[in-house]
Amino acid sequence: MDGQLTLEKIGALAGVSRATVSRVINHHPNIRPEVRQRVMQVIAETGYQPNQAARSLASNRTGLLGLIIPRVIQALFTDLYYPRLIQGISQACNESGQTLALFIFHTEEEEQQLTAQVMRQGFLDGLIIAGMHFGAPLNQLLLSEKPVMVIGEPLDYPQASFVDVDNRLGAITAVSHLISLGHQRIATITGRLDMAAGQQRRQGYLDALTAHNRPIDEALIVAGDFEQDKAYQGTLELLPHQPDAIFVASDSMALSTLRALADAGLQVPRDVAVVGYDDLASEGTAVPLINPPLTTIRQPIHRMGVQAVATLLDLIKNPQAPPRRVILPTELIIRQSCGAGP
Amino acid sequence: MDGQLTLEKIGALAGVSRATVSRVINHHPNIRPEVRQRVMQVIAETGYQPNQAARSLASNRTGLLGLIIPRVIQALFTDLYYPRLIQGISQACNESGQTLALFIFHTEEEEQQLTAQVMRQGFLDGLIIAGMHFGAPLNQLLLSEKPVMVIGEPLDYPQASFVDVDNRLGAITAVSHLISLGHQRIATITGRLDMAAGQQRRQGYLDALTAHNRPIDEALIVAGDFEQDKAYQGTLELLPHQPDAIFVASDSMALSTLRALADAGLQVPRDVAVVGYDDLASEGTAVPLINPPLTTIRQPIHRMGVQAVATLLDLIKNPQAPPRRVILPTELIIRQSCGAGP
DNA sequence: ATGAAAGCGCTAACAT
DNA sequence: ATGTTAGCGCTTTCAT
Numbered sequence: 001m002d003g004q005l006t007l008e009k010i011g012a013l014a015g016v017s018r019a020t021v022s023r024v025i026n027h028h029p030n031i032r033p034e035v036r037q038r039v040m041q042v043i044a045e046t047g048y049q050p051n052q053a054a055r056s057l058a059s060n061r062t063g064l065l066g067l068i069i070p071r072v073i074q075a076l077f078t079d080l081y082y083p084r085l086i087q088g089i090s091q092a093c094n095e096s097g098q099t100l101a102l103f104i105f106h107t108e109e110e111e112q113q114l115t116a117q118v119m120r121q122g123f124l125d126g127l128i129i130a131g132m133h134f135g136a137p138l139n140q141l142l143l144s145e146k147p148v149m150v151i152g153e154p155l156d157y158p159q160a161s162f163v164d165v166d167n168r169l170g171a172i173t174a175v176s177h178l179i180s181l182g183h184q185r186i187a188t189i190t191g192r193l194d195m196a197a198g199q200q201r202r203q204g205y206l207d208a209l210t211a212h213n214r215p216i217d218e219a220l221i222v223a224g225d226f227e228q229d230k231a232y233q234g235t236l237e238l239l240p241h242q243p244d245a246i247f248v249a250s251d252s253m254a255l256s257t258l259r260a261l262a263d264a265g266l267q268v269p270r271d272v273a274v275v276g277y278d279d280l281a282s283e284g285t286a287v288p289l290i291n292p293p294l295t296t297i298r299q300p301i302h303r304m305g306v307q308a309v310a311t312l313l314d315l316i317k318n319p320q321a322p323p324r325r326v327i328l329p330t331e332l333i334i335r336q337s338c339g340a341g342p
Numbered sequence: 343m344d345g346q347l348t349l350e351k352i353g354a355l356a357g358v359s360r361a362t363v364s365r366v367i368n369h370h371p372n373i374r375p376e377v378r379q380r381v382m383q384v385i386a387e388t389g390y391q392p393n394q395a396a397r398s399l400a401s402n403r404t405g406l407l408g409l410i411i412p413r414v415i416q417a418l419f420t421d422l423y424y425p426r427l428i429q430g431i432s433q434a435c436n437e438s439g440q441t442l443a444l445f446i447f448h449t450e451e452e453e454q455q456l457t458a459q460v461m462r463q464g465f466l467d468g469l470i471i472a473g474m475h476f477g478a479p480l481n482q483l484l485l486s487e488k489p490v491m492v493i494g495e496p497l498d499y500p501q502a503s504f505v506d507v508d509n510r511l512g513a514i515t516a517v518s519h520l521i522s523l524g525h526q527r528i529a530t531i532t533g534r535l536d537m538a539a540g541q542q543r544r545q546g547y548l549d550a551l552t553a554h555n556r557p558i559d560e561a562l563i564v565a566g567d568f569e570q571d572k573a574y575q576g577t578l579e580l581l582p583h584q585p586d587a588i589f590v591a592s593d594s595m596a597l598s599t600l601r602a603l604a605d606a607g608l609q610v611p612r613d614v615a616v617v618g619y620d621d622l623a624s625e626g627t628a629v630p631l632i633n634p635p636l637t638t639i640r641q642p643i644h645r646m647g648v649q650a651v652a653t654l655l656d657l658i659k660n661p662q663a664p665p666r667r668v669i670l671p672t673e674l675i676i677r678q679s680c681g682a683g684p
Numbered sequence: 685a686t687g688a689a690a691g692c693g694c695t696a697a698c699a700t
Numbered sequence: 701a702t703g704t705t706a707g708c709g710c711t712t713t714c715a716t
Contacts, residue, residue, distance in 0.1 A: 004709090023686085032686090050462065052398075053399040054710040055464075056692095057393070057710070058709075058711040094447075099459075119391065120394055350693080360703090362702060392694075398694090400696080
């Protein structure tokens with residue numbers, strides 16, 4: 001109870017050696033059931049908890065997984081992507097007995113400083129990097145000894161392990177849906193083209209049109225860069241070309257599009273149909289007030305988090321395995337903004 | 343470079359003992375500048391990083407702070423309170439060289455299991471508990487040896503250290519504002535009365551009316567429990583009593599109130615003025631679409647996180663200090679829903 | 685199946 | 701100002 005409980009003391013109380021107690025705790029096979037009982041008993045009675053630091057030092061495993069979120073302050077405030085991702089990761093950590101160390105880099109300076117810290121020995125067993133961006137100290141992490149999983153395909157690191165959705169297929173689904181609804185002039189507002197999500201969603205838009213023998217009209221493609229302001233502007237720029245539908249590469253931008261259309265006196269979906277991507281607007285503070293409800297491509301964000309942890313654990317156990325590429329499916333969520341909803 | 347870098351090896355390379363290297367790293371005063379230089383040099387060249395596990399074991403300090411968020415899954419999905427809090431805590435951790443271990447309990451089972459884990463020796467230097475609720479294993483944590491800071495005054499633990507806003511004063515400000523705008527029949531939708539935030543905001547409402555010699559009309563007080571559904575219902579129940587203003591104890595509920603008023607064919611603020619609490623609707627996914635923009639009482643959520651860390655660090659350094667009660671101010675944010683905005 | 689003993693890499697008290 | 705040394709509490713061979 002007092003003066004710090006240790007393996008040695010538990011051993012003494014149970015009449016066995018420290019090594020045996022250790023074996024019991026770590027579920028080693030070769031222990032007499034009777035002895036195991038006795039030791040467990042003492043542990044329960046005393047409320048003994050092994051010292052994690054000592055354990056880590058001796059075993060070279062800490063049970064800590066790092067989640068790195070670099071300089072995406074705005075996104076963190078803007079939508080619920082990261083909260084959900086964190087949820088998924090946290091849950092998977094809980095279930096696998098790992099603990100989650102969260103690093104949010106707020107400035108470039110912090111990123112510099114902490115990157116080194118994060119890599120230090122005897123600290124993290126592995127790393128998950130979300131919101132990857134490049135040319136940064138972060139890249140060091142990918143080259144480090146530590147197992148790393150990236151959330152969202154990192155274009156510049158083909159050999160990195162990552163989990164992502166099938167962005168292209170999602171976009172194809174969205175655009176095909178608009179086509180099947182009879183829309184003729186389908187525009188798109190693209191995301192950042194230096195990110196897989198932006199690039200692949202744009203490609204999906206093109207591929208869907210091509211597959212249906214529709215012409216590609218460059219005037220109907222505007223850059224949104226995943227930013228609300230640009231999406232608003234972009235929507236206005238689109239109007240002279242009379243689109244009857246717009247595929248917007250993220251829900252966050254799609255909300256700006258809705259607003260821009262409303263400001264221009266156009267009705268959704270009557271005048272222009274809108275489909276978003278992410279399904280982030282579906283829940284959240286202001287849900288009840290979004291009008292019309294947004295048709296969108298849902299990403300299984302929570303599952304991505306869970307998968308990231310599972311795969312990372314595997315990578316840790318299996319250090320020289322080949323890189324993993326985990327691709328999860330998306331889902332078309334039909335609401336009212338596309339004109340097909342109830 | 344290879345074979346694991348240790349203090350010993352760095353010492354050898356720099357021609358000093360391991361102890362000296364340790365001193366340099368830990369910024370001890372009594373080191374010859376020249377020697378310090380040389381050691382730093384070697385450290386930089388080799389890229390040596392101290393082993394955290396060994397350090398923790400020897401020093402009995404891990405540099406890990408735990409943040410516990412118990413079973414508030416819904417809230418985590420619903421608004422940006424936790425993301426902002428986490429931001430603040432994370433930033434303060436970065437600045438003070440601590441690392442943040444995040445525990446989100448998704449089920450009661452997890453809460454049980456992990457509570458024990460969280461308390462184990464050699465793991466966390468201190469704990470921050472957000473979204474406290476009672477009668478749970480969590481309470482053990484408050485009784486543990488570990489320094490703990492609670493976010494939001496925990497009513498059942500008067501001797502706990504916590505950080506919170508001045509909920510009552512915020513409510514007084516909100517209601518006084520409505521009074522000064524000439525409103526006569528001011529209603530309120532209260533939060534959970536088993537939480538300080540709910541209870542104290544309700545009290546502020548009462549105190550403001552009393553201070554202005556207004557009668558208290560029980561018919562104008564309905565329970566919202568911080569739930570959107572109840573707020574919607576509550577708003578409808580209020581209407582027969584013809585309120586000309588409603589003070590809603592949270593923004594999340596206030597959005598339901600806006601929706602209910604709209605559904606009832608009432609205009610805000612012309613027919614009924616509305617003031618919320620938290621300032622969570624101000625940013626977030628659907629901002630551009632909230633109409634009218636909500637007048638509210640802003641909580642400095644980010645600062646609460648920062649304060650929690652600062653105070654916790656102090657508690658860690660100063661274990662037998664008396665409990666801390668940190669109260670931060672709120673701020674009235676005037677927008678359009680109260681009728682005084684631009 | 686269990687015990688003895690050698691570290692894990694660091695900090696800190698003690699010597700010099 | 702710096703070196704020597706004794707742990708920190710655990711895991712893990714190696715004996716037995």
